[in-house]
Amino acid sequence: MSCRPLTGAEAEGLASPPWSVDSPEWCEEHGESLSMFCLDDLEPLCKQCAAVSHAGHRVYLLTEAATDCKEELRTSLNGLKKRKTHFEKVTETCDHASRHNQVERQPQTNKMHF
Ligand SMILES: [Zn+2]
Numbered sequence: 115m116s117c118r119p120l121t122g123a124e125a126e127g128l129a130s131p132p133w134s135v136d137s138p139e140w141c142e143e144h145g146e147s148l149s150m151f152c153l154d155d156l157e158p159l160c161k162q163c164a165a166v167s168h169a170g171h172r173v174y175l176l177t178e179a180a181t182d183c184k185e186e187l188r189t190s191l192n193g194l195k196k197r198k199t200h201f202e203k204v205t206e207t208c209d210h211a212s213r214h215n216q217v218e219r220q221p222q223t224n225k226m227h228f
């Protein structure tokens with residue numbers, strides 16, 4: 115991402131994708147409403163397209179695809195958060211270990227008893 119601010123046109127372009135979930139367009143090839151969405155190709159499909167050209171792809175209903183994408187986004191965000199926590203824990207452990215080594219350089223007297 116660049117640091118320059120978005121122009122009005124660019125912001126508008128981001129706000130309105132070429133296709134809309136609310137008002138589905140029609141498939142030029144089959145004349146059916148684009149009610150499906152292929153997650154592999156990231157494009158809207160009609161039922162015929164889904165059955166013919168996108169068999170084996172992850173095809174969802176448009177409304178479900180919107181939900182699913184949100185879910186994927188949330189999952190990846192959670193993953194990032196988890197990784198951050200892990201990183202902090204590792205840093206903390208390293209910090210603790212180095213401090214421990216500096217301050218208490220005594221021979222270990224209390225052995226583990228089972
Ligand atoms: Zn079609």
Ligand SMILES: [Zn+2]
Pocket residue numbers: 152153154155167168171172
């Ligand atoms: Zn596809």
